[in-house]
Amino acid sequence: DVKVTQSSRYLVKRTGEKVFLECVQDMDHENMFWYRQDPGLGLRLIYFSYDVKMKEKGDIPEGYSVSREKKERFSLILESASTNQTSMYLCASSLPYRGEEGYGYTFGSGTRLTVV
Amino acid sequence: EDQVTQSPEALRLQEGESSSLNCSYTVSGLRGLFWYRQDPGKGPEFLFTLYSAGEEKEKERLKATLTKKESFLHITAPKPEDSATYLCAVQVHGQNFVFGPGTRLSVLP
Numbered sequence: 001d002v003k004v005t006q007s008s009r010y011l012v013k014r015t016g017e018k019v020f021l022e023c024v025q026d027m028d029h030e031n032m033f034w035y036r037q038d039p040g041l042g043l044r045l046i047y048f049s050y051d052v053k054m055k056e057k058g059d060i061p062e063g064y065s066v067s068r069e070k071k072e073r074f075s076l077i078l079e080s081a082s083t084n085q086t087s088m089y090l091c092a093s094s095l096p097y098r099g100e101e102g103y104g105y106t107f108g109s110g111t112r113l114t115v116v
Numbered sequence: 117e118d119q120v121t122q123s124p125e126a127l128r129l130q131e132g133e134s135s136s137l138n139c140s141y142t143v144s145g146l147r148g149l150f151w152y153r154q155d156p157g158k159g160p161e162f163l164f165t166l167y168s169a170g171e172e173k174e175k176e177r178l179k180a181t182l183t184k185k186e187s188f189l190h191i192t193a194p195k196p197e198d199s200a201t202y203l204c205a206v207q208v209h210g211q212n213f214v215f216g217p218g219t220r221l222s223v224l225p
Contacts, residue, residue, distance in 0.1 A: 004159070031211050042120075043160075043203070043215040050210075058212075090159050097210040104150055105213075107159030 003027075004108035006091050012114045019078040021111050023091030030096045032074035033105065034058075034066065036087040043090065049074055050096065081115045088112050118143045118208050120216035128222045129194055137189040137219045139204035148207035149187050151180050153200045154218070160203055194223045 007022035025032065031050050035043040035058075045058030047066040055066050063085060067075045074093075078085055089112075092105035119142045129135055141149070148167050152160035164173040166182040173180045177198060179190045189202055201220045205213040 009157075035215075040217055042217040043205075045212065048212065092159070094211050103211065104152075104162030104165060105160070106162070107152075109157070109159050 004091055004093050004106050006089075006108040006111050008111050009109065010112050010114075012116060013078075013081050015082060015115060017078075017081045017115075019081050019113065019115075021076040021078075021089055021091075021113070023074045023076070023108055024072050025074075025091075025093040025106070026072065027093060027106065028071070029093035029106070030071070031094045032068065033092040033094075034064075034074065034076045035090045035092065036060070036085075037090055037110070038087050046076065078113075081113075083115050086113060086115045118206065118214045120204060120206055120214050122202075122204060122216040122219050124219060125217070126220040126222070128224065129191075131195055131223055131225050132193045134190070134192045134194070136191070137202055137221070138186060139189070139216055140186040141204075141206045141214075141216075142185075143206050143208060143214070146206060147209070149182055150205045150207065150213065151187070151189055152203040152205065154203060155200050163202075191221070194221075196223045196225050199223045 004025045033048045034046040049068045065077045090110045091108040094105045095103045123138045151163040154160040164180040169184045181188045201218040203218045205215040
């Protein structure tokens with residue numbers, strides 16, 4: 001069964017810590033995405049990557065960075081965690097857009113991060 | 117600015133009571149509209165894609181329809197296992213999407 005795996009389901013970190021969220025997909029997808037999900041706000045795109053070593057800012061990249069050294073792995077980094085980064089973080093992957101119909105995302109189960 | 121809204125925010129139905137969820141969008145050029153189902157504590161699961169006004173897709177008790185300004189997810193004779201949050205998303209460019217906030221559906225036995 002193909003899937004996207006996020007390394008942690010729950011994390012509790014202290015303000016100012018550097019936090020790493022890991023995401024691995026086994027579908028050989030080129031595209032990978034990081035979203036955060038907050039009640040009433042929906043999913044908001046943080047960063048995305050269309051290829052290895054490539055990264056693009058999404059709608060809310062401030063306070064975050066990413067790394068994609070291998071095709072199957074996309075890491076989200078909180079440089080200095082703050083309480084307003086407490087959220088559900090979702091990783092997703094998809095096939096690349098080829099100018100015709102789009103593809104649905106395959107999501108991981110999410111990491112619920114609490115920053116205290 | 118591309119925007120997606122969903123209504124109602126929450127919906128409680130009795131088992132067997134059919135209803136519809138709404139997704140309204142304002143985008144510069146719709147390439148595709150996607151529906152997802154999200155169970156508590158899990159990531160969203162892809163359901164349907166719609167591309168042009170008048171298009172319909174069905175899966176079990178769910179049917180999605182699309183007009184030029186909105187999409188409906190019709191649920192016929194729902195069961196408790198249909199309880200979930202339903203998200204819609206519009207494809208804005210490439211494989212990037214704008215998601216709506218979701219409708220939380222509860223189906224009571």
